[in-house]
């Protein structure tokens with residue numbers, strides 16, 4: 665994978681007048697935070713810039729994203745640059761593929777292990793804990809100065825993708841950026857309350873429902889935890905799509921569990937699979953077998969089959985993976 669330099673990517677953006685930013689579907693803190701930070705800096709530089717989404721933003725991230733997102737494909741026509749952030753394949757922004765390619769130049773800024781070079785300019789660093797880290801470097805390259813709103817977006821990106829600086833992807837660089845964010849005027853407590861302590865009761869209810877389906881597989885040494893949720897469950901709880909996001913972390917947190925999988929029915933016959941590994945193991949490898957991808961310890965894929973069939977497929981994979989540890 666041949667990366668461009670950040671300087672080259674900064675120059676492409678500085679030369680542009682109009683820029684469209686493309687986060688992945690099922691936006692998370694890193695996708696939203698990275699997109700907002702870049703969008704705000706480009707607007708400050710006088711550029712016409714929007715983040716084009718194809719689904720709703722999770723409620724707990726709305727506080728960083730107001731005024732930057734649109735689903736209107738007509739707002740910018742033939743953008744000088746299309747940038748995809750926190751994703752590196754058309755399958756990660758399927759309904760916006762044509763729009764992305766309409767850009768006169770295309771750029772990818774991502775940190776997924778499974779991303780392959782597919783744009784005119786690419787910066788993919790699987791060692792980065794969050795795309796927000798890469799955006800931070802890019803902003804510096806573009807001459808960005810202290811800005812609390814940009815800082816808050818970078819904070820959200822890095823804090824969420826590192827599990828609040830707990831996961832093994834957390835590095836000194838994450839903390840160095842955090843240290844500087846204090847100088848940028850970021851209120852980390854306020855942002856944390858917005859992100860983590862402002863949940864709807866429906867989210868707790870759907871989590872309870874999911875945990876009631878918990879199955880533990882494997883032996884005493886290394887176990888796998890699997891849970892699932894159907895469309896009927898979502899309806900019954902009145903939960904929004906992103907409100908199942910925390911379930912997978914609960915599964916991984918169980919003592920002895922090395923692998924976790926959460927299966928969610930998106931439509932009849934379409935099952936979204938989220939997978940995690942704890943200390944050892946590689947879920948990106950498993951996801952890749954089913955046209956998905958991600959990181960070694962956090963990956964996902966979509967299975968086109970019934971929930972029963974999908975559960976059988978994933979349980980077999982995780983049982984074998986746990987036994988091999």
Ligand code: AMP
Pocket residue numbers: 688690750755756776778912937938939955956957958959962963964965966
């Ligand atoms: P999730 O379980 O949806 O939180 O996804 C775990 C990680 O894998 C995230 O960083 C996702 O961006 C990434 N990921 C999920 N699905 C895919 C996919 N189909 N292709 C590439 N990366 C993915």
Ligand code: MN
Pocket residue numbers: 694695750775793794795825
């Ligand atoms: Mn990310």
